[in-house]
Amino acid sequence: MNVALWIVAGLLAAAYIFGGSYKLATPKEKIAAAGAAGEWVNDFSSGGVRAIGALEILGGAGLILPAVFGIAPVLVPLAAAGLVLLMIGAALTRLHRHELHLVLVDLIYIALAAFVAWGRL
Template sequence: MSALRAGLGALWIVAALLAAVYLFGGAFKMVTPKERIAAAGCSGRWVEDFSAGGVKAIGAVEVLAAVGLILPAVLDVAPVFVPLAALGLVLLMAGAAAVRLRRQEFKLVAVDVVYLLLAAFVVWGRFGPESFLG
């Protein structure tokens, strides 16, 4: 039983951390001009490959995923959206890694893969052993 609780706790922790990262990162992309994001340089210059509207759309997807990782479970309203939001993040980060590979930003690919794996853990846990559907 304690292993089950540890798994449940780990899923909540990972989901909450991902939600915080994507909420703030997505909001930043939505309100910050593309040129300023590119000038920051700390996250690479991937924004050069996208229009300003595309960057804002990516930010909106990140904010929606962040909300989807937490609110459905907390409110117990359509909790199936939790693993679906995490699955969306897996797909988003696979795309991010592909863009960074093409741009030869190899160190940042590793970061994208870590986020992808964390989101995949939530997908596995919420569709599997700690499903809200059971």
């Protein structure tokens, strides 16, 4: 079980750190122009998109770093729970935008982050 938790946490951390970095470094207009999956940024200000990116980076780092360094490992399930909340917001945004085909991806992220939160408690 521990190996599965590390694998899922590592994959989630990589995805969130990469995605969050993209949101921090890329202008909102360029994200929106990337296609249907990026049009959600039109519902948020540039600062809001950057804040989401920062939360994703912090959550991704929180999935790995506390456990690796053995400093406050209780932060791992808290980071995972925070990512669950973030992805619930993403799913609700997609539902509001009638992007039902993308909600499934959000639900998978929710399930994986919930697995890490449950497993690390």
